[in-house]
Amino acid sequence: AQTVTQSQPEMSVQEAETVTLSCTYDTSESDYYLFWYKQPPSRQMILVIRQEAYKQQNATENRFSVNFQKAAKSFSLKISDSQLGDAAMYFCAYRSYSTSGTYKYIFGTGTRLKVLA
Amino acid sequence: AAGVIQSPRHLIKEKRETATLKCYPIPRHDTVYWYQQGPGQDPQFLISFYEKMQSDKGSIPDRFSAQQFSDYHSELNMSSLELGDSALYFCASSLLKREGSGTGELFFGEGSRLTVL
Numbered sequence: 001a002q003t004v005t006q007s008q009p010e011m012s013v014q015e016a017e018t019v020t021l022s023c024t025y026d027t028s029e030s031d032y033y034l035f036w037y038k039q040p041p042s043r044q045m046i047l048v049i050r051q052e053a054y055k056q057q058n059a060t061e062n063r064f065s066v067n068f069q070k071a072a073k074s075f076s077l078k079i080s081d082s083q084l085g086d087a088a089m090y091f092c093a094y095r096s097y098s099t100s101g102t103y104k105y106i107f108g109t110g111t112r113l114k115v116l117a
Numbered sequence: 118a119a120g121v122i123q124s125p126r127h128l129i130k131e132k133r134e135t136a137t138l139k140c141y142p143i144p145r146h147d148t149v150y151w152y153q154q155g156p157g158q159d160p161q162f163l164i165s166f167y168e169k170m171q172s173d174k175g176s177i178p179d180r181f182s183a184q185q186f187s188d189y190h191s192e193l194n195m196s197s198l199e200l201g202d203s204a205l206y207f208c209a210s211s212l213l214k215r216e217g218s219g220t221g222e223l224f225f226g227e228g229s230r231l232t233v234l
Contacts (some may be wrong), residue, residue, distance in 0.1 A: 041155075042227075045160070045207065045225035047224075102173065103148075105223055
Protein backbone atom coordinates (compact mmCIF):
# COMPACT_ATOMS: atom_id res chain seq x y z
CA ALA A 1 0.00 0.00 0.00
CA GLN A 2 1.10 3.51 -0.71
CA THR A 3 2.28 5.62 2.21
CA VAL A 4 3.26 9.26 2.58
CA THR A 5 5.72 10.34 5.25
CA GLN A 6 6.40 13.84 6.49
CA SER A 7 9.17 13.56 9.03
CA GLN A 8 9.11 17.18 10.18
CA PRO A 9 6.17 17.84 12.51
CA GLU A 10 7.14 21.50 12.80
CA MET A 11 9.46 23.93 11.04
CA SER A 12 10.29 27.58 11.57
CA VAL A 13 11.61 30.14 9.12
CA GLN A 14 12.48 33.80 9.33
CA GLU A 15 10.45 36.13 7.17
CA ALA A 16 12.05 36.54 3.73
CA GLU A 17 14.15 33.42 4.17
CA THR A 18 13.83 30.07 2.40
CA VAL A 19 12.55 26.85 3.92
CA THR A 20 12.24 23.30 2.61
CA LEU A 21 9.59 20.85 3.78
CA SER A 22 10.29 17.16 3.27
CA CYS A 23 8.01 14.43 2.00
CA THR A 24 8.75 10.85 1.04
CA TYR A 25 6.36 8.26 -0.29
CA ASP A 26 6.28 4.61 -1.02
CA THR A 27 4.72 3.19 -4.16
CA SER A 28 5.17 0.59 -6.86
CA GLU A 29 3.27 2.66 -9.41
CA SER A 30 5.05 4.53 -12.16
CA ASP A 31 2.37 7.07 -13.01
CA TYR A 32 0.91 9.20 -10.26
CA TYR A 33 0.36 12.72 -8.99
CA LEU A 34 1.87 14.40 -5.96
CA PHE A 35 0.53 17.48 -4.25
CA TRP A 36 1.28 19.94 -1.51
CA TYR A 37 -1.75 21.39 0.26
CA LYS A 38 -1.71 24.30 2.69
CA GLN A 39 -4.09 24.50 5.62
CA PRO A 40 -3.99 27.92 7.32
CA PRO A 41 -5.72 28.59 10.66
CA SER A 42 -9.01 28.97 8.78
CA ARG A 43 -8.68 25.19 8.15
CA GLN A 44 -9.45 25.59 4.43
CA MET A 45 -7.37 23.14 2.37
CA ILE A 46 -5.65 25.02 -0.44
CA LEU A 47 -3.62 23.47 -3.24
CA VAL A 48 -0.09 24.88 -3.34
CA ILE A 49 1.50 22.89 -6.10
CA ARG A 50 1.13 19.64 -8.05
CA GLN A 51 3.61 17.35 -9.80
CA GLU A 52 2.88 14.67 -12.36
CA ALA A 53 5.28 11.78 -11.98
CA TYR A 54 5.93 11.38 -15.71
CA LYS A 55 7.18 14.96 -15.90
CA GLN A 56 10.87 15.24 -15.08
CA GLN A 57 10.77 19.01 -14.70
CA ASN A 58 10.13 20.22 -11.18
CA ALA A 59 6.90 22.18 -10.76
CA THR A 60 7.05 25.82 -9.69
CA GLU A 61 4.35 28.27 -8.65
CA ASN A 62 5.74 31.71 -7.91
CA ARG A 63 7.64 31.41 -4.60
CA PHE A 64 6.83 27.71 -4.28
CA SER A 65 8.83 24.99 -6.00
CA VAL A 66 9.36 21.30 -5.56
CA ASN A 67 12.34 18.99 -5.74
CA PHE A 68 10.90 15.80 -7.19
CA GLN A 69 13.25 12.84 -7.02
CA LYS A 70 11.31 9.95 -8.50
CA ALA A 71 13.91 7.26 -7.93
CA ALA A 72 14.34 8.31 -4.33
CA LYS A 73 10.55 8.75 -3.92
CA SER A 74 11.07 12.19 -2.49
CA PHE A 75 8.94 15.28 -3.02
CA SER A 76 10.10 18.31 -1.05
CA LEU A 77 8.55 21.77 -1.08
CA LYS A 78 10.72 24.87 -1.13
CA ILE A 79 9.22 28.18 -0.09
CA SER A 80 11.32 31.18 -1.05
CA ASP A 81 11.03 34.69 0.41
CA SER A 82 8.78 33.38 3.19
CA GLN A 83 5.91 35.60 4.21
CA LEU A 84 3.84 35.74 7.38
CA GLY A 85 0.88 34.47 5.38
CA ASP A 86 2.76 31.27 4.63
CA ALA A 87 2.32 30.15 8.23
CA ALA A 88 0.12 27.07 8.05
CA MET A 89 0.02 23.30 8.19
CA TYR A 90 1.36 21.79 4.98
CA PHE A 91 0.24 18.37 3.82
CA CYS A 92 1.94 16.28 1.20
CA ALA A 93 -0.48 14.07 -0.74
CA TYR A 94 -0.21 11.23 -3.22
CA ARG A 95 -2.84 10.21 -5.72
CA SER A 96 -2.94 6.53 -6.56
CA TYR A 97 -5.17 4.32 -8.64
CA SER A 98 -7.89 2.54 -6.77
CA THR A 99 -9.21 -0.95 -7.54
CA SER A 100 -12.58 0.73 -8.05
CA GLY A 101 -11.21 2.39 -11.17
CA THR A 102 -11.04 5.82 -9.58
CA TYR A 103 -8.33 7.39 -7.45
CA LYS A 104 -7.41 7.51 -3.79
CA TYR A 105 -5.62 10.43 -2.19
CA ILE A 106 -3.25 9.65 0.64
CA PHE A 107 -2.11 12.42 2.95
CA GLY A 108 0.96 12.72 5.12
CA THR A 109 0.68 13.75 8.74
CA GLY A 110 1.56 17.35 7.98
CA THR A 111 4.28 19.87 8.83
CA ARG A 112 3.38 22.98 10.78
CA LEU A 113 5.29 25.95 9.41
CA LYS A 114 5.88 28.96 11.61
CA VAL A 115 7.10 32.19 10.05
CA LEU A 116 9.01 34.48 12.39
CA ALA A 117 8.89 38.23 11.87
CA ALA B 118 -15.28 30.13 -10.35
CA ALA B 119 -17.65 27.88 -8.46
CA GLY B 120 -16.16 26.00 -5.53
CA VAL B 121 -17.21 23.06 -3.40
CA ILE B 122 -20.04 24.09 -1.11
CA GLN B 123 -20.57 22.44 2.25
CA SER B 124 -23.36 22.94 4.73
CA PRO B 125 -23.77 23.52 7.52
CA ARG B 126 -20.46 25.14 8.38
CA HIS B 127 -20.92 24.49 12.07
CA LEU B 128 -23.05 21.93 13.84
CA ILE B 129 -23.48 21.15 17.52
CA LYS B 130 -25.12 17.90 18.56
CA GLU B 131 -25.61 15.87 21.70
CA LYS B 132 -24.33 12.33 22.11
CA ARG B 133 -26.49 9.70 20.44
CA GLU B 134 -28.08 12.28 18.12
CA THR B 135 -27.97 12.21 14.33
CA ALA B 136 -26.31 14.69 11.99
CA THR B 137 -26.38 15.18 8.23
CA LEU B 138 -23.76 17.07 6.28
CA LYS B 139 -24.27 18.20 2.72
CA CYS B 140 -21.83 18.77 -0.10
CA TYR B 141 -22.27 20.34 -3.51
CA PRO B 142 -19.28 19.56 -5.75
CA ILE B 143 -17.89 21.80 -8.42
CA PRO B 144 -20.11 21.60 -11.51
CA ARG B 145 -19.00 18.88 -13.97
CA HIS B 146 -16.86 17.17 -11.36
CA ASP B 147 -17.66 13.48 -11.35
CA THR B 148 -16.02 12.34 -8.10
CA VAL B 149 -16.77 13.28 -4.49
CA TYR B 150 -14.70 12.45 -1.44
CA TRP B 151 -15.45 12.78 2.28
CA TYR B 152 -12.68 13.26 4.83
CA GLN B 153 -12.67 13.56 8.61
CA GLN B 154 -10.01 15.67 10.30
CA GLY B 155 -9.65 15.60 14.06
CA PRO B 156 -7.74 18.33 15.94
CA GLY B 157 -4.08 18.26 14.95
CA GLN B 158 -4.65 15.29 12.65
CA ASP B 159 -4.28 14.74 8.95
CA PRO B 160 -7.46 14.22 6.90
CA GLN B 161 -8.72 10.67 7.13
CA PHE B 162 -10.54 9.30 4.10
CA LEU B 163 -14.08 8.16 4.79
CA ILE B 164 -15.79 7.39 1.50
CA SER B 165 -15.89 8.40 -2.16
CA PHE B 166 -18.34 8.38 -5.05
CA TYR B 167 -17.90 8.35 -8.80
CA GLU B 168 -20.84 9.22 -10.99
CA LYS B 169 -23.24 8.73 -8.08
CA MET B 170 -21.95 5.26 -7.25
CA GLN B 171 -19.86 4.50 -4.19
CA SER B 172 -16.30 3.85 -5.31
CA ASP B 173 -14.14 3.43 -2.21
CA LYS B 174 -14.59 3.16 1.54
CA GLY B 175 -12.01 4.18 4.07
CA SER B 176 -12.22 4.37 7.83
CA ILE B 177 -15.90 5.16 7.91
CA PRO B 178 -17.73 3.88 11.00
CA ASP B 179 -20.77 1.67 10.48
CA ARG B 180 -22.81 4.42 12.16
CA PHE B 181 -22.05 6.65 9.18
CA SER B 182 -23.52 6.39 5.72
CA ALA B 183 -23.30 8.52 2.62
CA GLN B 184 -24.82 8.80 -0.78
CA GLN B 185 -24.63 10.89 -3.90
CA PHE B 186 -27.81 12.08 -5.52
CA SER B 187 -28.88 12.57 -9.12
CA ASP B 188 -27.85 16.24 -9.01
CA TYR B 189 -24.38 15.09 -7.82
CA HIS B 190 -24.68 16.57 -4.37
CA SER B 191 -23.66 14.24 -1.57
CA GLU B 192 -24.78 13.78 2.01
CA LEU B 193 -22.95 12.23 4.94
CA ASN B 194 -25.30 10.86 7.57
CA MET B 195 -23.96 10.22 11.05
CA SER B 196 -26.03 8.45 13.69
CA SER B 197 -25.52 7.59 17.36
CA LEU B 198 -22.99 10.38 17.60
CA GLU B 199 -20.08 9.95 19.97
CA LEU B 200 -17.75 12.52 21.50
CA GLY B 201 -14.98 11.20 19.27
CA ASP B 202 -16.93 12.18 16.17
CA SER B 203 -16.19 15.84 16.89
CA ALA B 204 -14.08 16.90 13.95
CA LEU B 205 -13.89 18.92 10.79
CA TYR B 206 -15.53 17.09 7.91
CA PHE B 207 -14.31 17.95 4.45
CA CYS B 208 -15.95 17.26 1.18
CA ALA B 209 -13.77 17.41 -1.91
CA SER B 210 -14.47 16.94 -5.58
CA SER B 211 -12.36 16.04 -8.56
CA LEU B 212 -12.59 15.38 -12.25
CA LEU B 213 -11.64 11.78 -12.93
CA LYS B 214 -11.14 12.18 -16.63
CA ARG B 215 -7.60 13.22 -17.52
CA GLU B 216 -8.52 14.76 -20.81
CA GLY B 217 -9.32 18.42 -21.16
CA SER B 218 -9.65 20.22 -17.87
CA GLY B 219 -8.78 17.32 -15.55
CA THR B 220 -5.94 18.48 -13.34
CA GLY B 221 -5.76 15.54 -10.94
CA GLU B 222 -6.19 17.57 -7.80
CA LEU B 223 -8.81 17.50 -5.10
CA PHE B 224 -10.81 20.67 -4.64
CA PHE B 225 -11.89 21.05 -1.04
CA GLY B 226 -14.86 22.74 0.51
CA GLU B 227 -14.42 24.87 3.61
CA GLY B 228 -15.46 22.01 5.85
CA SER B 229 -18.25 21.39 8.33
CA ARG B 230 -17.24 21.53 11.95
CA LEU B 231 -19.15 19.04 14.07
CA THR B 232 -19.09 19.34 17.83
CA VAL B 233 -20.61 16.54 19.86
CA LEU B 234 -21.40 17.41 23.48
